[in-house]
Amino acid sequence: MIRCENLTREFFGDGVFDISLQVKEGEALGLLGPAGAGKSLLLRILSGQLAAQEGRAAIFGLDCWAKRHVIFKKAVYAPAAPALEPGLTGDEYLKFYAQYHGLFNPQKARDLSEQMDVSLTGLCQKMTIEQRKKLSLLAALSMDAEVFLLDEPMNGLSVMAKNALMDALVAIRGRGGAILMTSHVLEEVRRTCSHVAIIRQGRLVVTQPVESLSHTRQKVYHITFTSPQEAADFASEWESGVELIGTRALVAIPASPGPLLRTLARYDVVDLIGGREEAEEGFLRFYGDEFV
């Protein structure tokens, strides 16, 4: 239902490069990555706000830029920063949203608003950030849509609202909906999604089913070079998953160490320690302190 093929789009120095992914019916893809990795940009392309420079972004087989009005008859987009009409109350906003989009399911909205504890009485402009976020998500998830594009849906929500949201997302998957959501918390993705994709500096590092992620042990290698320059040269050559600490480099790779050893053969290596780690630890190490 959602498909990107070699999608490239530069955007003020950042961007997404050569992204290929797909989300089928009943699947949910969690896009993980640090701030500025290109997650929201990818969703903006898919929601028809930005055009691709190279490659293709399509939903239901239709181009996301040229056919956005057709796609969004059956798709929903919820941005990370909720954009509500300030002069409306929560209830008025929902009514407008329902009339404007046309796929609204009032029963679903009532159930979700209770589960997520969404306030519908006050003016949108006077709501807290969490209330605004919950109202925005409530509006989006109350739609009988087939594709959901959710940018950081869990960010800033209380535990109760998060749990309700996760249940709602699982229910959407259960009835055959496709979800593409971004996050920078692995646990959220693990509980909600069927697949996980890791994006770093605009490039997809890995895409795999969540189950395999929880069973895969990341191999992390501690490499000590003769000088920091040597370590930096190696880091620039080894494109993904390197953390530099002075003369030391930490490399996390899920596959065979063959390519790493062949690359290291060209450098002056003082020490090399190889090991195995659990997925979560490996994932966090993969990005160092960039994650919240």
Add this chain to the structure above:
Amino acid sequence: MISSLFFLKFNIKRLLGWLFAALLLGALSAFAYTPAPREALRYVREEMPELFLLLGVRGDSNLPAFVLGYLFGALLPLMVSLYAIRANRNLLSRPMEDGRMAMLIASGHRRAAILLTHVAALFLGLVLILLTVFIGQLAAALVFSLNMDLLSFLRMHTGFLCVSLLVAAACLLIALLSADDVQMKRRCRALAFFMLLFLLLSRLMGRWQYVRFLSIWSLFDGRSLAFGSGGFEPALMALIAAVLCVAFSLFVFNRREL
């Protein structure tokens, strides 16, 4: 046009202030024609003839000529310019900046339909403001028993509306071509300022008269409209230009990234 979006964007509460000001302006412009205020104004005018010339006050021998000078000369163009900037900011540039427009676009509606709905709300607001000015004049004329030539006033208001629509459409286009709200505000204010400045300068003698070709407002030939000796051609040109502006805005909006 999308009805739910139109009722959201056409905010009558937000328009009430403008309508009140328009009513007051219309009524005052007619009331000022009654003998006592007219005498006082004539006295001030004789003291500062250059200023009144700049403002477009040429004569006060009849009500249309009086209103043309004191109201249509500078005050109403200023009010329309301010409304056009304000409305375009509320309707377009702020929503494009804070993400509300992105939310509207991520729907089953075409961008053209979304923009045309905004244009309808913008233009309807302008029509209501000018209609309220007219109602204010009519009410004052009735209350103070002034001899008001309705047809003459209708012609003036229709011609002025055409030019006002062009100003609003130009601000709409600027809003879509600007990167953000601040840039839009600066550009529109500059446009409004220079259009008004050129209009005022064109009333000076000598070469200054040619400056009128630089101002949109000079397409309003109030004197000819008021006295039934033409003036519709430039107003029609303004209307056509407004339609072209909207058409180009649609083109820009369809290709604009948010």
